[in-house]
Amino acid sequence: MGKHLTEEQILRFNEDGYLPAFPVASPDQIAPMRSKLEEFEKDNGGVLRGSNRFKNHLLFKWLSDFIRTPTILDTVEDIIGPDILVWSTDWWIKEPRSSQFVSWHQDSQYWGLDTDKLVTVWVALSPSTKASGCMRVLPGSHTGPDLQHEETYHDDNMLTRGQQITGIDEDQAVNLEVDTGEATLFAFRIAHASHPNQTDDRRIGLAIRYIPPNTRQAHSDQDSAALVRGTDRFGSFEPEPEPRYDFDPVAVEFHRKTEEVRRQILYHGTDWKSHRT
Numbered sequence: 711m712g713k714h715l716t717e718e719q720i721l722r723f724n725e726d727g728y729l730p731a732f733p734v735a736s737p738d739q740i741a742p743m744r745s746k747l748e749e750f751e752k753d754n755g756g757v758l759r760g761s762n763r764f765k766n767h768l769l770f771k772w773l774s775d776f777i778r779t780p781t782i783l784d785t786v787e788d789i790i791g792p793d794i795l796v797w798s799t800d801w802w803i804k805e806p807r808s809s810q811f812v813s814w815h816q817d818s819q820y821w822g823l824d825t826d827k828l829v830t831v832w833v834a835l836s837p838s839t840k841a842s843g844c845m846r847v848l849p850g851s852h853t854g855p856d857l858q859h860e861e862t863y864h865d866d867n868m869l870t871r872g873q874q875i876t877g878i879d880e881d882q883a884v885n886l887e888v889d890t891g892e893a894t895l896f897a898f899r900i901a902h903a904s905h906p907n908q909t910d911d912r913r914i915g916l917a918i919r920y921i922p923p924n925t926r927q928a929h930s931d932q933d934s935a936a937l938v939r940g941t942d943r944f945g946s947f948e949p950e951p952e953p954r955y956d957f958d959p960v961a962v963e964f965h966r967k968t969e970e971v972r973r974q975i976l977y978h979g980t981d982w983k984s985h986r987t
């Protein structure tokens with residue numbers, strides 16, 4: 711028995727590479743988060759792009775608090791241990807009836823992190839259903855070989871390089887439907903994807919990436935992370951400041967610096983200047 715998960719749930723996670731939806735916040739807690747996010751979008755030219763999609767826990771105090779939610783950390787601790795860093799927070803927003811999609815991919819092949827312990831907690835700020843293009847995973851793929859990706863840079867693909875694994879057996883895939891205020895958790899190496907949003911509401915997902923501090927970054931020597939529980943005895947990531955309030959200048963300046971590092975990491979091995987950011 712872990713702090714939060716049963717032995718059966720931990721076993722399921724280890725075998726399947728994901729946990730189905732579990733509650734992390736009430737709809738009443740989520741509603742103001744969505745409003746603040748949408749206010750930020752309105753003030754910043756609409757749908758978030760580029761660095762505005764990433765590491766927003768440095769911009770918003772409410773997000774910095776949210777990634778430290780004790781029940782989320784208890785769940786993550788059962789899987790990666792008591793010392794926990796947040797490496798990134800990423801928004802995955804699909805507009806109503808848009809053609810945006812996410813092709814099959816393994817996160818572990820692109821981020822330069824030498825751990826297999828990274829877990830993503832994917833939180834729904836609006837219903838993520840089959841119709842709105844929920845996450846799909848290939849159970850057990852995290853224990854298999856690294857899968858071959860091709861880079862398409864397709865305009866509607868939400869991934870930086872449009873990277874895609876070919877030859878996935880879609881019949882084996884599982885839809886991870888998640889209601890507002892629920893989360894699903896998945897392993898670094900699991901193959902996952904999602905279809906377009908065919909509903910009239912936005913599909914808003916927040917992916918929080920948790921890692922143990924013994925992780926190292928191979929694509930940059932300037933990577934950073936936020937210590938959210940326990941101790942960092944390794945010091946491989948520059949500690950990120952915790953904003954004292956929304957748009958705290960110290961944390962905003964830190965966020966600005968992470969933009970270049972993010973490019974170095976995500977476009978490692980390519981001429982990133984010729985690609986979208």
Ligand SMILES: O=C(O)CCC(=O)C(=O)O
Pocket residue numbers: 802812817830832843844845902903904915917
């Ligand atoms: O939200 C989605 O549809 C995809 C998310 C994803 O690829 C990820 O969190 O790594």
